Amino acid sequence: MDNENGTVHMDVERICELAHFDMTSEEMSEYQDQLDRILEYVEMLRQLDLDGIEPTMYGQPVANNFREDIVVPGLTHDEVIRNAPDQANGEIKVPKVVE
Amino acid sequence: MRSDEISGMTVAAAADAMRAGKFSSEELVRAVFDAIDERDGLIGAYLTVDRDGALKEAKTADARRRAGESGDLLGIPVAMKDIFNVKNQPCTCASKILKGYIAPYDATVTAKLRTAGAVPAGRVNMDEFAMGTSTEHSAFKITHNPAALDRVPGGSSGGSAAAVAGGMALASLGTDTGGSIRQPASFCGCVGLKPSYGRVSRYGVTAFASSLDQVGPITKTVEDAAIILGAIAGADSRDQTVLDKPVPNYRAELRGASLKGLRIGVPDEYFVDGTDPEVMSLVRGAIDKCENAGAQVSRISLPHTRYAIAVYYICATAEASANLARFDGIRYGARCADAGSSLQSLYDRTRTEGFGKEVKRRIILGTYVLSSGYYDAYYSRALKARTLIRRDFEKAFSECDVIMAPVAPTPAYKLNSTVNDPLKSYLGDVFTVPANLAGICGISIPCGRTAADGLPVGLQILGPAFGETVLLRAAKACETEFGL
Numbered sequence: 001m002d003n004e005n006g007t008v009h010m011d012v013e014r015i016c017e018l019a020h021f022d023m024t025s026e027e028m029s030e031y032q033d034q035l036d037r038i039l040e041y042v043e044m045l046r047q048l049d050l051d052g053i054e055p056t057m058y059g060q061p062v063a064n065n066f067r068e069d070i071v072v073p074g075l076t077h078d079e080v081i082r083n084a085p086d087q088a089n090g091e092i093k094v095p096k097v098v099e
Numbered sequence: 100m101r102s103d104e105i106s107g108m109t110v111a112a113a114a115d116a117m118r119a120g121k122f123s124s125e126e127l128v129r130a131v132f133d134a135i136d137e138r139d140g141l142i143g144a145y146l147t148v149d150r151d152g153a154l155k156e157a158k159t160a161d162a163r164r165r166a167g168e169s170g171d172l173l174g175i176p177v178a179m180k181d182i183f184n185v186k187n188q189p190c191t192c193a194s195k196i197l198k199g200y201i202a203p204y205d206a207t208v209t210a211k212l213r214t215a216g217a218v219p220a221g222r223v224n225m226d227e228f229a230m231g232t233s234t235e236h237s238a239f240k241i242t243h244n245p246a247a248l249d250r251v252p253g254g255s256s257g258g259s260a261a262a263v264a265g266g267m268a269l270a271s272l273g274t275d276t277g278g279s280i281r282q283p284a285s286f287c288g289c290v291g292l293k294p295s296y297g298r299v300s301r302y303g304v305t306a307f308a309s310s311l312d313q314v315g316p317i318t319k320t321v322e323d324a325a326i327i328l329g330a331i332a333g334a335d336s337r338d339q340t341v342l343d344k345p346v347p348n349y350r351a352e353l354r355g356a357s358l359k360g361l362r363i364g365v366p367d368e369y370f371v372d373g374t375d376p377e378v379m380s381l382v383r384g385a386i387d388k389c390e391n392a393g394a395q396v397s398r399i400s401l402p403h404t405r406y407a408i409a410v411y412y413i414c415a416t417a418e419a420s421a422n423l424a425r426f427d428g429i430r431y432g433a434r435c436a437d438a439g440s441s442l443q444s445l446y447d448r449t450r451t452e453g454f455g456k457e458v459k460r461r462i463i464l465g466t467y468v469l470s471s472g473y474y475d476a477y478y479s480r481a482l483k484a485r486t487l488i489r490r491d492f493e494k495a496f497s498e499c500d501v502i503m504a505p506v507a508p509t510p511a512y513k514l515n516s517t518v519n520d521p522l523k524s525y526l527g528d529v530f531t532v533p534a535n536l537a538g539i540c541g542i543s544i545p546c547g548r549t550a551a552d553g554l555p556v557g558l559q560i561l562g563p564a565f566g567e568t569v570l571l572r573a574a575k576a577c578e579t580e581f582g583l
Binding site: 034046057059086097 | 199200295296297313340342343410434439443446448451480481482489521525536
């Protein structure tokens with residue numbers, strides 16, 4: 001966000017909400033200074049005339065790559081669920097999601 | 100076999116020795132473990148070593164040899180960066196959030212190494228989720244540079260380079276998103292190869308920035324890098340970004356490598372103020388040697404180089420914020436013990452506690468540049484600027500075969516010197532990120548040491564997309580010319 005004196009200022013609190021971080025105000029203020037400096041640095045991209053330039057999304061041009069739809073063995077239920085930090089009866093436990 | 104023999108031993112030499120029956124894979128793997136026991140207390144390259152598992156695989160390799168196999172990687176132990184899934188081994192990406200995670204499957208590169216007979220022997224340290232240039236952002240330990248223990252090994256594949264340079268591995272596998280193979284190779288005095296985007300599968304390699312990540316070897320010689328690339332490259336039905344192009348026998352392609360007539364481009368933008376004068380003079384000296392050996396050296400321009408860091412830290416963090424959204428304490432990894440009573444607080448506290456400072460910093464930046472109202476100003480603009488950087492290289496490679504430049508503006512720096520200044524540390528990537536943005540291949544090979552501190556310095560050679568053969572031949576010829 002650009003504030004009134006033209007410098008770059010990120011709304012860190014709002015972004016932490018979007019990114020699912022629960023930070024203290026001290027942590028956020030440390031990030032604030034660092035991130036604002038980084039944003040000021042990347043402002044240099046505004047100097048470029050980018051009209052009519054196509055974006056590069058990947059390191060190489062990639063088109064849809066099709067293969068035959070053949071069933072191959074995957075991981076078993078046990079192999080998948082083994083890594084869940086909280087589980088019971090082959091299911092993953094989470095806090096209540098519906099009231 | 101003695102543990103101190105690991106220091107000077109290459110993959111090619113070990114393969115020859117095993118073919119000649121001088122030692123078995125089991126003896127070789129045991130010698131590597133002895134070297135780790137003797138040396139790693141000071142260096143700190145390894146996170147975990149599954150000795151029983153590796154010895155079992157070494158015995159299998161020995162059995163395959165008795166049955167008539169004799170490939171270059173048969174029975175060769177390879178240290179794996181902690182980002183590769185190796186079935187039944189931990190894969191934490193040096194992050195607390197993946198503590199306890201045991202890989203249920205092999206990454207494609209792991210499977211390909213196994214097919215070739217290599218033994219994944221130990222997991223090595225890295226910057227958390229490959230975000231960093233010093234390995235100081237590991238949640239678990241500090242890794243010291245074997246050439247100077249008070250200095251960083253580089254990063255993010257710092258454990259890989261330190262294991263190889265420290266005489267505790269013949270070779271290692273790393274990943275390079277913005278220089279994470281080439282820079283630690285330069286700092287530790289190894290060879291580090293970043294293949295072209297689309298050359299090697301990323302399936303089973305924990306994603307940082309999917310349009311930039313690439314897997315490659317850190318080794319003692321160019322020949323060893325060629326051997327490993329030959330084993331891991333090629334199409335994969337599980338990663339559609341891998342191009343279905345034939346994989347040459349890269350090792351055989353090295354025969355007759357010469358600098359005579361090689362057209363070397365030297366970009367003005369990579370020789371600028373701010374680079375350590377000794378790095379500059381060692382790299383210039385290396386290029387002079389190439390010219391004296393018959394190469395045609397010419398000045399070229401990559402005019403958009405100065406925008407590369409800005410483009411990279413927008414694209415890479417944007418992709419990271421999406422890729423790392425999956426770590427939420429539900430399906431795998433650690434869950435915060437004090438997660439509160441709601442799903443929301445479970446997510447928020449697990450992520451806040453589980454990710455380290457640098458990872459959170461990058462996720463916040465990436466979330467911001469993708470957020471409503473800022474997408475066009477940052478992300479969209481960066482993708483277009485990325486096109487200009489790619490075009491710079493396309494034009495350059497119409498005039499030269501390879502490009503030569505420094506890998507990093509400095510040699511290995513002291514521990515704790517950049518960890519609190521992220522922008523300063525990001526700017527150190529200036530010579531490596533353009534190759535990732537353009538999808539081309541690059542390699543770092545040793546080109547000398549600084550006079551005062553004896554710190555290794557790497558020469559970076561860049562080749563066009565899927566130009567690994569010309570790149571490796573140039574690197575091999577340099578290695579011979581420099582007398583390494």
